Amino acid sequence: MNKLNAKTRKRGFRVRALFKNLAILTALGLIASAAILVYLYATSLPLAESDRNSRLLDSKGEVIATFSAGGKDSIPVQLQNIAPDLVNATLAVEDRKFRDHLGFDIQGMGRAVLVNIQHMRMSQGASTLTQQLARNLYLSHEKTWTRKAKEAMYTAQLEMKYTKDEILQMYLNEIYYGHGAYGIEAAAQMYFGKSAKQLDLAESAMLAGIPKGPTYYSPYNHMKNAKDRQRIVLKAMIETGNITQKQADTAYEELLHFKPESERKTVESAPYFRDYIRNIAVKELGISEAMLDHGGLNIYTTLDLRVQKAAEQAVAQGMDAKSELETALVSIDPRTGYIKAMVGGKNYRTNQINHVLATTRQPGSAFKPIMYLTALESKQLTSASIFNSQPTLFHYDNDRKTYKPGNFGDKYLGEIDLRQAIAASDNIYAVNTIMKIGPEKVVSMAQNLGITSKLNPVPSLALGTSPVSPLEMASAFSVIAAGGQRTPPIAILQITDAAGRVIYESPQTKAETVVEPAAAYVLTRLMESVFENGGTGNRVSAAIKRPVAGKTGTTNTDAWMVGFTPELSTAVWVGYDQGKAISTSDGRRAAPIFAQFTEQALASVPPKIFSVPDQVVSVYINPETGKLAGNGCEDKRLEVFIEGTEPTEVCYGNTEVEDSPQDKKAREVQNQKGIQEQKHSWWRDFKRWWVE
Known part of the structure; x- marks a missing residue:
């Protein structure tokens, strides 16, 4: 009996000890859980991926583009501005218990765990809408236990810090709907050309089904798949009581009017300029690609978005979309050196080469003003200097070499002065001039104006046979427009980090006088004749209602129009990447593009005369x-x-x-x-x- 009692007492002691330990462990677990919850609540969520994309801004602070690798097209919208049918469709097909759970579907997670253990890998998930949001905002989509642990933590934090409506709003603004559209507003605009608030039931069900497979269920890619998915969404809405069978049938039979693919937004604004800024930031300022893409930087630039749109419109209207002919336009403010517009090609989606920077293009007669400026400043030539325009054989290099230029169409004008020579783009007059002043001086003048490409000091330099870039030409002509004052081209004004701290500021550079102001003005007045009767740019003069000076240039492979007003110095180039010959009609495209751009870009600016300097x-x-x-x-x-x-x-x-x-x-x-x-x-x- 005593032994039995002893055993009973011993057993009771162990039971009490077990319960005590369980109580302690439970208490510790509760304390730990409470501590974790407090920690999660007190800890800030990381900066969202979508918020870390560095932004490109124009001179007025308007966002031009982002530097995200995917080039997101996203338009944030408030939940009340989203059609209720879209909200209900999304919840029905993605997370029916969204309003009830705390961020996790326990039953679904249990089923997923069993399947994953069975296959010994992460093969199945049971993500709630909140979990999807956490993954999209903060994590990758790899299937690892580490990522799942972080996802759980961020999911809990989202549920703690935001209301259900706020989470739903973030989700609908973040989820990917294919073809570069992130968020329901961008998707509604892209697919249907309307706002998210205007979507009907059929449209809502179609869009709600896309995020499961943005490529597979895209109506642009696979209409049958998209319609099958729409039927599944409508069925889910019936099961959740959002709609009736009759409403579902009507919606499924509705003929949807999709926005034509040709009208879809394919790239952000100023894509060539964006790439230009990226190159400067990485190669010249030492900013890493990762920081540029996801560092939350704000890059304030000199671009004027209104002027940029005028440039893009002029190029679009002046070029044939079906032709392989390419173009470039760059415009600089002569007073500051600010690059105000840059169009590097006809279509960024099909050709990412920035022709504004291409240094393989011969400027032809567009180079002549640089030579004439050299002659005017050295006082070896004046507006009244006369040469005989006739077939001429020139001797150079101590008479060991000869050069025989010709005029376009073999048209020779006889005795002409400098104004007539510039207006008619006479080649004989130009070569006479360079032979008189020496090509080495012309090379020196070009370098003073900012041309860095190698120039060959031979008589043919007068006719623009040494290749230069459109950016160099616009910059050189901006010195003439500014009365001899040179300010190097500037594209970036300031860069701030995610906290708003300035990490780069463009150095304050003073304009440098590199040309005698009187010489620059005299040349400007002579170049105005290009747009007058008898000038090579006369055919577009009616389109420009302000003082303008410039020069055309045409070779077998390139066509140019480079000119300026007191506010803008602009270079337009047209040609083929393959370097093949251009036709006569191709060669006539540059001037109209220049004229339309100049007038539209300065539409709100009163016409201004060129300032007359002393001397x-x-x-x-x-x-x-x-x-x-x-x-x-x-x-x-x-x-x-x-x-x-x-x-x-x-x-x-x-x-x-x-x-x-x-x-x-x-x-x-x-x-x-x-x-x-x-x-x-x-x-x-x-x-x-x-x-x-």
């Missing part, structure tokens, strides 16, 4: 002789000169009688009047255009 004089000359227009000289033209280079000889017409003192005094008054007319002529022209 510039205006006098009346006789174009045939290049002399001052005196008494009896009927043919006269007001012309500009660098002070001290104006002609001193007088043309008397058919009479040999020299001007009397009174005539000389009258001519001086006339020339002074000419100076005033020169300063006010563009304002008068603008008023005339306005009235017309």
